[in-house]
Amino acid sequence: MACPRCGRRERLGIHSRHREPVLEYQCGHRGRVFNAWTGAALQGTHPRPGQLLLILHGVATGEPTARMAREPGCDRKHLLELRRRLQDNARLGLDRNPLDDAVVEADEMDQDAGEERHPASRPGRPAAAAGQSPPRARHLRR
Known part of the structure; x- marks a missing residue:
């Protein structure tokens, strides 16, 4: 903690405690009263x-x-x-140019997206041909 006016760190005293835990300090050199939020x-x-x-x-x-x-x-x-x-x-405070490289490599996961796709699992029946309706479910009678 330092005085925002003169920048000195010594001779700081507590001025008041009316907003604890935020204390107000007073600079012994300039008399300036400040707290942790001053200048922020x-x-x-x-x-x-x-x-x-x-x-x-x-x-x-x-x-x-x-x-x-x-x-x-x-x-x-x-x-x-x-x-x-x-x-x-x-x-x-935002860094406008966070990367200092002229070349940036993409993550390997993004490059290979979709390449290793496995065929969808099918139930034990054949798939319907294009333009045909799927076979109807059979109901067993008792």
Whole structure:
């Protein structure tokens, strides 16, 4: 943890504990008050850390915002703003060119798809010829 204004790590004191477990710290050099979310995409959010984990999981798995907002204490409008902020930050960190090779080999399973197909198993009767109806089932009389 470091002061977001001066970057120093020493002389940090606890300013308040009103949102435990999220503590607010105060820099002894500049007097700046900050917490773990300061300067991050989560800055200004009010859900507790447990709720934030559920929100992050919902965003990552593509759960609809309306469904996530049905949780107690969640406002759909603020949740949608947070979702967009998180997605924008994720896009900024996205590697546009993840492969450094000019040539990419396809997986062998994809290349051989369908080549080793075995004929379908048939019951003990012959198949009907084209244009003919299949033989009728025989009923045994007693």
